Amino acid sequence: MSKVKPIIPPNFIENLFKQTRFTKKEIVGLCKLFKKLVAIYGAESTSSVAAMSSVVLITIPTQGFDRLMFREFLQNELGITTEEILTDRIFCFFDQRNDGVIHEDEWITGLSVLLRGTQDERIKYTFTIYDLNNDGFITKEEIFSLLRNCLVKHPQDEDPDEGVRELVDIVLRKMDCDNDAKLSFEDFSTSVNKQSLLLEAFGQCLPSREISESFLNSISSVQ
Template structure:
């Protein structure tokens, strides 16, 4: 990429991904290019594939849950073409690393709304909790415990009592109790890994 094209891309992305400075955007583009070089996908010209994305989130933030990683990939991959472009990468990380509460509520809701119908159903809660909870001893029926958790979540979060969570329900619940943001499984990096990632990636901007 020519210096001029890079500069235009940096300027455009620092406007759309408001939480980063131009120097930080440039660092993220460099990281994107390094990841792209790793990707053996036929998409490699446009972006990197699911495998590279999952490996990156695993090594950067310790995210291990396959189901959650697949959903995070889908929220980043806005045009739904199976690869992450540089624009999707920077805009996705803006929310993941520095998003406002409002942006994070939207992001988590999208991750948990598995079929994209605008609601988190009992089945979707069950699926997400089943994947994220530590396996219980064999003699206990884990499904029963998860069903109980789903009912507890609904009782606490389903404000209009229709047996599923709309975005409004979810938003209200999280605003009342911030800890409910990741109620159905961790899909945001913890503070420690977020700071470590930023320090490593944005090191160059601090030298300027």
């Protein structure tokens, strides 16, 4: 007996169509892809945990991506190979319900920003990712935390973090428009609009244009 394919409620598609920049056909494809990817990465995550434990695991089917699964998705499907501090922030951006799981509608809504977002939407997104404590500013300490793994440190260096602090000072001189030693959203937005390369100044949190186009093109072929 063949399996009955799940029916996607029309109002679910309609709501996502209004909230995102995807077509209705793309949303249907994304719904199908979501279920496939959750099954794939969920199985891999369970196998990985089981391999590290002698306890017999009883698995419960997940309703979405947990942190580990989502990190694998970002790396394998979107080419976002970044520090854990940033993948956790991206997870929180997608997890709008704040329940530790990225559900289908959250996944599609988040992808709309990453893959089809306007310049303003992408600036707001990256600022949110870099604002580690959600206080509305990217502080000097946060920039240091984000950049400290970007530079190669030599064992013979007396202060291996000195180069990072110098880089932080350079960044602040360039982007801190009101000279208050931290970046407001206005500082960040103004700087990025003047020089687009500053959009991901503190670490990768967006897929490349080529990967975005490839991912979008693959949606139509999902069965």
